Amino acid sequence: MVNVTTNCHYIKLTNNANVVNIAAMDHSTTVRLARPKGRFTFNGRSVVVCAALSSALLTAPAAAQEVRARYALRYIDISVGSIATFSQLVGGAYRAGLDGQQAAYLSVLTSFRGSLRSDGVVRKGELLPRAYAATETTGGVTYRTEVKFDARNATAIDIQPAMKDADERVPVEVEHTRNVMDPSSALMMPIPEGAPTVGPAACERTLRIFSGAHRSDIALSYLGTENMQNAAYTGPVTVCSARLVMHAGHKPAAYMTRFMSDNKGIVVKLAPVSQSRFVVLAGVTVPLPLGTLSIVFEEFNVSP
Structure with a gap:
């Protein structure tokens, strides 16, 4: 000691x-x-989740509410997977989750399935996570991560099994666990009272994300608004640029780390939910070295 x-x-x-x-x-x-x-350092493995794939973004309405959405993942306009998200708010408590999997035809090359779950409380319009769990199954091996929170500070981390390449990654320090949110909760972005739900207030923030073994920021900034019309949603959306800033858990020497850190072309679209003070993810485009990855809004349901 x-x-x-x-x-x-x-x-x-x-x-x-x-x-x-x-x-x-x-x-x-x-x-x-x-x-x-x-x-x-955390010699374990966690699910690396693009914040853009997170679920509904909420604040606390007076009554219970549930938001469910489904998205298609497309790379160079070819279907490569799907994502389903949910967010539930009852009184002062919330639950959120995300389930993702690759397209069936890709299983001849490799297999991937992942899920995220989180819960917490809402106080004065701020989401305070209590617990986060992630499960990733790839290549027949399942990896699990659990994080406990006190307000926005991580208090316990359990990552299984150990990563073999931990020495290649930037180690997670104490400060990386403070004033953070898990990936399931991180995109629950309330709109301030008095601000329009379509406009700059939807974008202008930085999401401080901690998944257990990775710490990163997603910095959003306002680009404008546009009208969207598809099977899931018809109406105005806010268009934001997104910059990824990696702080810990990543491999600094990896090509994709450098590429994503320099990537200035990521665009996120957010749609308002009627009669509420929150928005949901409506679409994402991520330029990659060869082609573009798109997250496309396919289904959107709000109850009651």
Whole structure:
């Protein structure tokens, strides 16, 4: 056990190196580590989820409400997968989830299926996550991540099984777990009272996302508005640019890390939900080295 100076956090690494408990302390500048290192890493694997694939974006209406949406994933205009999302709000509590899978014909090359679940509370228009769980099955192997939160600070992380390439990744530090949200909750963006649900207020924010082993920001900025007409939705949408800023858990030497960090062409579209103060994802385009990945709105249901 060693002491390291840091910002008011206590870290305990259990016998299982993939489980980390983090508890905040009010007046201390010392961190005690169960291993003689000045930082901790998560030698596990987590689902890497593009924030653009998250589910409904909500704030707290007076009554219970559920938003469900379905999206098609298309690469160079060829179907490569699908995503289904849901968000439920009852009183001051919320639940959110996302299920994604690749197109069946791609299973001859590889297989992928992933799901995210989170729950938390809504206080003064702000979403405060309590628990997040992610499951990814690829190549016949299933990887699981669980994160517990106190407000917007991660307090416990469990990632199984261990990643073999952890030494190639930027390690997650204590500060990467503070003032963050999980991927399922991160895109639940309330619109401030008095601001139109279509317009700059829908875009102008930075999403601080922590998935357990990865920490990144999605910085949105307003581009304009347009009218959308398809099977899922007809009406105005807000158009935002999105920039990805990776802080931890990524491979800095990887080509796609550099490409996505420099990618200035990502566009996100957000549609308002009538009689509410929230928006939902209506579409995303992501330029890639060869072609474009698109997330296309296919179904949209709000109840009651």
